[in-house]
Every structure is written in structure tokens, then in C-alpha cells.
Amino acid sequence: MRKEIITSISQDGLDSHTSVFVFTVHDDSINLIEKIKEAAAAYINTDIGLQEYQHNCKNFNWGDFFTAIPNSFLLPYGFEKDTSDAVEHTVNFDEQLAGEDDLHFSDEKWKILKRELFMNGTEALEDFIDNEVDENLEKDSIEKLLDEIADQMPEEALYDFYSKYCLEQQVMCEQRKQQLISAIEDAGKFISSSDELEVDYFDDVEINGEHKAGWFACRYDGHSSTRLLEEPLITDDEVLEFDINVADVCNELHIAYCG
Numbered sequence: 001m002r003k004e005i006i007t008s009i010s011q012d013g014l015d016s017h018t019s020v021f022v023f024t025v026h027d028d029s030i031n032l033i034e035k036i037k038e039a040a041a042a043y044i045n046t047d048i049g050l051q052e053y054q055h056n057c058k059n060f061n062w063g064d065f066f067t068a069i070p071n072s073f074l075l076p077y078g079f080e081k082d083t084s085d086a087v088e089h090t091v092n093f094d095e096q097l098a099g100e101d102d103l104h105f106s107d108e109k110w111k112i113l114k115r116e117l118f119m120n121g122t123e124a125l126e127d128f129i130d131n132e133v134d135e136n137l138e139k140d141s142i143e144k145l146l147d148e149i150a151d152q153m154p155e156e157a158l159y160d161f162y163s164k165y166c167l168e169q170q171v172m173c174e175q176r177k178q179q180l181i182s183a184i185e186d187a188g189k190f191i192s193s194s195d196e197l198e199v200d201y202f203d204d205v206e207i208n209g210e211h212k213a214g215w216f217a218c219r220y221d222g223h224s225s226t227r228l229l230e231e232p233l234i235t236d237d238e239v240l241e242f243d244i245n246v247a248d249v250c251n252e253l254h255i256a257y258c259g
Contacts, residue, residue, distance in 0.1 A: 001025065003082060004032050008062045010093030019093055021066050027078030033089065036065065039077045041102035043069050047170040053098070054163060060098045062091060105155045109162055114146055116165040128161055176234075176242040180249055183233045187217035188255075190228055196220045199233065199250050201259020207231065214239070215246050215259065225258070 006021045025032055043049035044060055052068050053060050071080040117124045118139070125133050125142065129149060133142065150158060188197045198220040203213045207230055214232030218225040239246060250257040 002028060004089065006033070006036075006062070006089040006091055008091045008093035008095075017093065019063065021062065022082045023079050024082040025079045026075070030078045032079060033091075035077045035079060037097050039069065039074055040065050040097040043073060044098045044102065045104060045106070046174070047167060048174050050103075050159075050163075051167055051171050054167075058099070059096060061094050061096060063093065065097055100156070103155065103159065105158045105162070109166075110150060110158070112166050112170065113158070113162050114143065114150075116169075117146065117161075118142075120165060124165060173242040173244065176238065177244050177249065180234050180244065180246070181253065184217065184249070184253060184255060187228055187233070190217075191219055194221070196222075197228075197255055198225050199246065199255055199257040199259075200225055200227075201246075201257075202227075202232075203236075205232070215257075220256065 002025045004023050004025055006023070008019045008021065010017045010019070023032060023036075040060055043065075044053040049068070052064065056064055066081060074080050117128055122133055125146075129145065137145075184197070184199060191197045196219075198218045199215050200218045201213075201215050205212050205214075205216070205227075212232060212235060214235035216232050217228040219228055234244065234246065238244070246259070247257055
């Protein structure tokens with residue numbers, strides 16, 4: 001493990017500004033700057049990263065990188081942001097770390113876009129097809145037509161449609177998932193070393209006169225589970241609205257679940 005400092009310089013007329021970014025490098029074999037660019041390219045291919053990239057007028061520089069990307073995203077690349085002293089590098093603050101050439105419209109994004117086009121109805125389908133939709137066509141035929149058009153469409157155009165019909169909702173879904181993860185981690189602080197945290201599903205819990213269904217943080221003592229918090233970590237309605245697979249989240253966190 002080592003520390004590295006990257007110093008960036010931005011020029012505004014005759015004035016220059018210096019920014020210093022400090023990193024902890026856990027994998028001594030990596031080239032930090034190469035890994036930073038690799039992580040930046042991966043980040044702008046996430047929904048939150050894509051939104052950040054577009055809000056910055058399709059720019060993603062050193063300042064954007066240091067303020068936007070969480071360490072949980074960077075750790076798999078062998079490093080994280082830090083505030084300690086380290087080896088110093090000097091870079092151009094306005095150097096673009098990721099751009100159009102790094103954006104790749106994935107099959108997963110196309111599945112999401114296609115689903116949203118159907119959910120938004122005929123107007124959205126005709127917007128994508130750039131023609132009227134034959135009302136006699138079956139869904140499978142329309143889907144085949146969408147696939148054929150998408151295969152011929154530039155990635156930039158696909159991203160434009162994705163941003164129009166999907167991005168805002170997908171970002172909200174990711175943010176709600178991160179809130180769920182934080183809530184589960186916070187619940188774990190109430191668990192003693194002799195017990196385990198468990199996330200359990202209850203389909204009818206009365207809370208202040210209201211009946212709620214959802215996933216609750218529980219304490220498992222080896223024999224039975226007891227609800228830790230009165231309110232659910234996430235309700236049934238939120239699971240549907242934000243398309244969150246709670247079992248997958250629990251598996252990612254190595255937390256037991258029942259439901």
C-alpha cells in the first residue's frame with residue numbers, strides 16, 4: 001500500500017490555480033493515473049455517473065472525479081481517495097478523464113430503454129421509430145422493429161433516448177438502493193457481537209394504526225428473529241417503484257434475509 005498526491009493546475013487567463021488530490025493505493029502494481037481514468041470511464045457508464053457527465057456539459061475532469069465518485073466505487077480498482085501525504089504528480093485540472101469514446105451503450109441499458117418505450121406508449125415508440133406504429137402489429141413485431149433500428153442507430157442517439165425516457169428514474173432507483181444499503185449498515189450497529197443482523201419480510205405490520213408491508217431489520221439470536229426498528233427499511237411499494245431486488249442487496253452485503 002502507498003499514498004500518492006496528484007496536483008492539478010487550471011489556467012484562467014494569466015491566473016493559474018492548483019488543486020491537490022490525495023489517494024491511498026492498495027494495489028502496489030497499478031499505475032494510479034491509468035486506474036483513475038479507467039474508473040472514470042466506468043463511472044460515467046453508470047446512471048448516476050452519466051447524469052453527472054451530462055450535467056457538466058459532457059465534461060468530467062479531475063475536480064468532477066474527486067467530488068463525485070465514492071470510495072466504494074473506487075476500491076475494486078485498487079485505490080481510494082485520501083487526505084494523507086504521498087507522492088506528488090502534476091496534471092492539467094481541465095484534462096478530460098472520460099468522454100464520448102468511453103461511453104458504451106450496454107445491452108442492459110437497451111433492455112431498460114426498450115421497456116420504458118413500451119411503458120410510455122405509442123407516442124414514445126413512434127418517437128424512437130421516427131414513424132407511425134401500425135396498430136395491427138403485435139408486441140413481438142414492434143420489439144423486433146425496435147431492435148433492428150437500435151442496431152443501426154449511433155450510440156450517441158441511443159443515449160439521447162435513454163436520457164429522455166430512462167435516466168432520471170434509473171438514478172432515483174440507484175439512489176434509493178444506496179439509501180437501503182446505508183439503512184441496513186446503520187441497523188447493524190444495533191446488533192451485539194453474539195447476535196446477527198437479518199433482513200426479513202413482513203406482509204402486514206401495524207404501525208401507528210397503519211398496515212405496512214416491506215422488509216425490516218431484525219436481530220437473530222440463533223433461535224428467533226426480533227424486529228429492530230419500527231419502520232421498514234423499504235416498503236413493498238418502494239420495491240416496485242424503484243425496481244429493487246432486496247435479496248440481491250442482502251447478498252451483496254452478506255446479510256441473511258428471509259422472505
